[in-house]
Amino acid sequence: MATRNETRDRSRSTGKKTNGSAKDRSAFSFGEIETGAMPLLGALAAGAAIGIGANWARKFLQQTSESMMAGNEWDSILALEHKATLAKFDLLLATDDDDIGKRTALVKTLHYALNKHAHQEEQVVYPALRQANETVDADHLEHEHGYVKTYLYRIENMEKDSAEFLPTVREFRQLIEEHARMEEEQVYPRFKQSLTEEQNAKITSLMNKEGMKMN
Ligand SMILES: [Fe+2]
Ligand SMILES: [Fe+2]
Structure with a gap:
């Protein structure tokens, strides 16, 4: 946790890192607009x-x-997924040690939800952030995804009636909540605002395509 916090503090102290107007950033192929708004x-x-x-x-x-x-907006789609994932954690935290079948099933749905969400961010949003010189934030967030996988591995391979199960799920939920808060309150609003409407539509479209691959 200390490593994450140190990285985060570094990220926060760096402040805004974007240079030039959003229109200057051409490498993410924002020119060819495919809005994803096809009926x-x-x-x-x-x-x-x-x-x-x-x-x-x-x-x-x-x-x-x-x-x-989510109104076909990339950041709202991701926020909706954060909310749904936290709700799954709450269901898991409400289980008892003898609810082994229920815990196993919920861990499975959590795995799917987190995997799909991370795939969309890692294939589209974080690369777009790096393209816009928001590298510190993108690297920090992707680094945290590594811990998400580690927690998933731990709860998947832990005896579901272990006394350690719920405390580990609680720690895991905290990581997800802090990570989601950083995305929703700091990184995504600033990034979205720096882009044109067309660039945001392009990110939404690309993200929906990646999400479809994981459904
Ligand atoms: Fe993330
Ligand atoms: Fe996220």
């Missing part, structure tokens, strides 16, 4: 027309419904 029915019809299978349609529907609930 649901139109996309499904198009998919059916070219023979795309039911599995694709299921993935598309799952990702699209989540995106629509």
Whole structure:
């Protein structure tokens, strides 16, 4: 934890690191705009027309419904996922030592949710942050994802009726809550504000595509 905090303090003291206008940042291919705002029915019809299978349609529907609930904005989608993940932790923390089956099932859903979320951030949002010279924040957040995997590994491989189970889940939840707070309150609002509407739409579109791969 000390390492994370030290890194975080360094990140905070660095302050705003962006240089130049968002329009100058071309390397993330913001020019070719694909907003991801394609109407649901139109996309499904198009998919059916070219023979795309039911599995694709299921993935598309799952990702699209989540995106629509969050107003098709990348940061709102991620915030919604943070909230849903913390709710899963709360369900896990409400279990007893003899709820072994329930704990096993909840750990599995947590694994899926965290994996999908991290994939979207690591494949799109953090690279976009680095592209915009927000490297310290991106590196710090990705470093914390390493601890997320470590906690997942621990609770997956721990006896589910162990006395250590709930204290470990509690520590894990705290890490997720702090990490999500840094993203939602510090890094993402500043980054989003530095981008044009088109650049933000591009990030949303790319993120939805990555999310679909994990559904
Ligand atoms: Fe993250
Ligand atoms: Fe996140």
